[in-house]
Amino acid sequence: MDFVLLVSRLQFAMTAFFHFVFVPLTLGLSTLSALMLTLHYATGKEIYRDMAKFWSKLFAINFALGVATGLVHEFEFGMNWSVYSRFMGDIFGAPLAIEALLAFFMESTFMGVFLFGWDRVPKAVHLLAAWLSSIGSNLSALWILIANGWMQHPVGAKVEMAAAGKRAVMTDWWAIVFNPVADVKFWHTTTAGMILSAVFVLSISAYHLLKKQHVEFFKKSAYIALIFGLIASIGEVIIGDIHAHEVAKTQPTKLAAMEALWETKQGAPVLLATWADEKAQKNLFEIPAPIPGLLSFLATHDFNGKLLGAKELQKMFEAKFGPGNYIPPVNFVFWAFHIMVYLGFFFVLLFIWGLMKYKDLENANGFLKVALYSLPLPYIACWLGWATAEVGRQPWIVYPPTDDYGKILMPELGLKTAQAVSPLTSIEVIITYVLFALTFTGLAIADFYLLAKFATKGPEKEPELY
Amino acid sequence: MHFDLQTIWAILIAILLTGYILTDGFDLGVGILHPFVAKTDIERRVNINAIGPVWDGNEVWFITAGGAAFAAFPEVYAALFSSLYIALFIVLLALIYRAVSFEFRSKEESEGWRKFWDQSIFWSSFITALLIGVALGNIFAGLPIVNSAIKGEPLLGFVYAEKFPISFINLINPFTSHGLFGILVGIATVLFIVMHGVSWLLWKTEGSIAERARNIGLKVWLPFVIMYVVCTGFAYTISFKAGDLELARKYLQLPPDMFQQIASMIDNNGVLHHALFRFPVIELIFIVLAALCSVGWLLAVKAANGAKAFLFSVLTFLFAAFAVTFGVYPFAVPSSIALEHSITIYNGSSSHLTLTVMLVAALIFTPIVIAYQAWVYKMFLFKISPESIKRELEGAEY
Numbered sequence: 001m002d003f004v005l006l007v008s009r010l011q012f013a014m015t016a017f018f019h020f021v022f023v024p025l026t027l028g029l030s031t032l033s034a035l036m037l038t039l040h041y042a043t044g045k046e047i048y049r050d051m052a053k054f055w056s057k058l059f060a061i062n063f064a065l066g067v068a069t070g071l072v073h074e075f076e077f078g079m080n081w082s083v084y085s086r087f088m089g090d091i092f093g094a095p096l097a098i099e100a101l102l103a104f105f106m107e108s109t110f111m112g113v114f115l116f117g118w119d120r121v122p123k124a125v126h127l128l129a130a131w132l133s134s135i136g137s138n139l140s141a142l143w144i145l146i147a148n149g150w151m152q153h154p155v156g157a158k159v160e161m162a163a164a165g166k167r168a169v170m171t172d173w174w175a176i177v178f179n180p181v182a183d184v185k186f187w188h189t190t191t192a193g194m195i196l197s198a199v200f201v202l203s204i205s206a207y208h209l210l211k212k213q214h215v216e217f218f219k220k221s222a223y224i225a226l227i228f229g230l231i232a233s234i235g236e237v238i239i240g241d242i243h244a245h246e247v248a249k250t251q252p253t254k255l256a257a258m259e260a261l262w263e264t265k266q267g268a269p270v271l272l273a274t275w276a277d278e279k280a281q282k283n284l285f286e287i288p289a290p291i292p293g294l295l296s297f298l299a300t301h302d303f304n305g306k307l308l309g310a311k312e313l314q315k316m317f318e319a320k321f322g323p324g325n326y327i328p329p330v331n332f333v334f335w336a337f338h339i340m341v342y343l344g345f346f347f348v349l350l351f352i353w354g355l356m357k358y359k360d361l362e363n364a365n366g367f368l369k370v371a372l373y374s375l376p377l378p379y380i381a382c383w384l385g386w387a388t389a390e391v392g393r394q395p396w397i398v399y400p401p402t403d404d405y406g407k408i409l410m411p412e413l414g415l416k417t418a419q420a421v422s423p424l425t426s427i428e429v430i431i432t433y434v435l436f437a438l439t440f441t442g443l444a445i446a447d448f449y450l451l452a453k454f455a456t457k458g459p460e461k462e463p464e465l466y
Numbered sequence: 467m468h469f470d471l472q473t474i475w476a477i478l479i480a481i482l483l484t485g486y487i488l489t490d491g492f493d494l495g496v497g498i499l500h501p502f503v504a505k506t507d508i509e510r511r512v513n514i515n516a517i518g519p520v521w522d523g524n525e526v527w528f529i530t531a532g533g534a535a536f537a538a539f540p541e542v543y544a545a546l547f548s549s550l551y552i553a554l555f556i557v558l559l560a561l562i563y564r565a566v567s568f569e570f571r572s573k574e575e576s577e578g579w580r581k582f583w584d585q586s587i588f589w590s591s592f593i594t595a596l597l598i599g600v601a602l603g604n605i606f607a608g609l610p611i612v613n614s615a616i617k618g619e620p621l622l623g624f625v626y627a628e629k630f631p632i633s634f635i636n637l638i639n640p641f642t643s644h645g646l647f648g649i650l651v652g653i654a655t656v657l658f659i660v661m662h663g664v665s666w667l668l669w670k671t672e673g674s675i676a677e678r679a680r681n682i683g684l685k686v687w688l689p690f691v692i693m694y695v696v697c698t699g700f701a702y703t704i705s706f707k708a709g710d711l712e713l714a715r716k717y718l719q720l721p722p723d724m725f726q727q728i729a730s731m732i733d734n735n736g737v738l739h740h741a742l743f744r745f746p747v748i749e750l751i752f753i754v755l756a757a758l759c760s761v762g763w764l765l766a767v768k769a770a771n772g773a774k775a776f777l778f779s780v781l782t783f784l785f786a787a788f789a790v791t792f793g794v795y796p797f798a799v800p801s802s803i804a805l806e807h808s809i810t811i812y813n814g815s816s817s818h819l820t821l822t823v824m825l826v827a828a829l830i831f832t833p834i835v836i837a838y839q840a841w842v843y844k845m846f847l848f849k850i851s852p853e854s855i856k857r858e859l860e861g862a863e864y
Binding site for chain 1: 525526528529530532533534535536537538540541543544545546547548551552554555558559561562563565566568569570573574613614615619620621622623624625626633716717718719809812813814816817819820823824827828831832835838839842845846
């Protein structure tokens, strides 16, 4: 692979990786903090006030790096992917701009009021600010996923010749906004943020409960997290199913990789585990789920539904787009997807277990230990989900619009990742890659240090000051 | 001027960028002033808290300008960001360090920790201001870009043509006219940002910090005016190679009468002097108004009137920005290679539908954003000082 292309891909993946350390927590914890503040103003109880303060402080420490990595992301489209940006800018730029205008301003401005407004602004204003900040965070997820959803399934566009060359132009704005792939991605991602935040709150609460300190405070926090988490994790199972159904319809090569499906099959089973020999295009072993035809059912809502296998898809794409590899790395995508799904079910069980033990939570050491050490798991699930979506899309940066499990609608809209990269020099990309890597790593360590410091310190009365 | 969608969007982006420099500008200024106005730990905390609740929202103006440029002028966004790759990368690094410096600094007692982030606040603010100026100067003087479509390449768009191992060296090469101009504009930008920071500190703080800010303000005015005059004079000497007029007619996609007007300005040697000459009277009025406002600023700082100083630093920048906007219109990024390779607001813009959709969104949401940001500013516009911060810190230990 071309060096500039390779490093540009690594750099974008790295930025996304760090961005996704901070963003899901922002999405969910803003809602949880607002919920706690609501409880405080509704009941007048001090404990909820302290809770809102404690958790929003962790939220603020986490927030700065989410913004910083997001800023890098927005500019990397133009910096490293200039051909992509100019080809797709007519469509892709609009949701990004609206995200900033509609969501970022709301999120950051009202977060300032929420964090600095204690006892300074009227209660109703303070509460409103907390909710507006949370809504702003989640709205930003909506618009960025409308942009991402369009890369997965481009709708409402056509290709034309302009003064600076070929480009895609918008034909139907509402089709882009209500792109079914984008909208299901939004629910999938924000719900994942809620689960992650619930585990985050639960895990830190478990730390203190194991130490038998601030018992009432963290028991109540854990209770809110358990309820919130259970609703979100059950919701996620349902949303995940809808999402997989959309992927099957619109991105058959991704589905084939997610399920290591080489041969076209009717009544295809779900594989619980497998390892593929990608060169020979077959699986070395398979452990199918006991329900026959389950994959066909999930993908097509018919136990006998027909799904195209990777081999046939490869031939189909070659006929349309010329020689090349059109199947994403199967083992990587299969395991990224499957581990994410297994973790998703684990979270449901974790929350149910916690609620069963709730009455005597401070003494349920077994559960508390599991909850404490579960902290990295939702992060891993989020990364793997994102990796499934983006690696599964390869070799395309914009997947040619496809419907009905393999009918390619407008081949000219597809753009390969290899075509999309900026004309940069190797020195330029290696400088930025190394320095971004060092910076992100250093700052993430400083951030984790501060998060750990304030999380283990427990609630205290401190003014909100820089 | 033609009041078509492209022109409206060019004005909107100019407003967004101006909004960014005016809002984030003063907190960049406060960052540059950080080591000079705040000597003790408490004073440093005052200085950071002076911009505490607002810097974050201010930075969103930058993100919005980037997003809007992407949506309305994708060719400009793609060409500029890949051409200015390393410069932009350094700005991004600086903005990242700035964001976390504010957040991290006071969350740990150790002296080394705080010193590190204090340094980081200064350098990140300084570098951001400097490089934004360098980039703007270079863009104004023209980048060596070519339109690949003219060579029959259908996908690449506008590409940086001078292949140094690192294009950044080009931007700050003082032996080229665009590099020299970039450096000069960079210095002028830093000086203005410091002035704007002084305005804010005079407005928002009282006591030792305001006093020191005022002294620095009195010293920084003259160098700023000198740089402003030098940059303006320099701008009038910049010229471009006209190249092939038939290609320019086809690829710049300007309205015919506008193209005619520009073509008629090309002299016998095939040189187009900078478009600044297109509206000489308006230009001159704005340039003089900006200079007058900077005098107003100096008087306000002498009188230690923060609100008035802030108003005048805003006006100084606005008038200078108007002059530049009129100067480059209808070009977005002039090409220093030849006229036909330039990006204009017409050949660089999005489709009619996208511009319309975005305009509707901007018309609905921009007033709302400005309204609530103004409301938040009003709410947090109480004076702070070392004493007030001490009171808050002690009051907390109940």
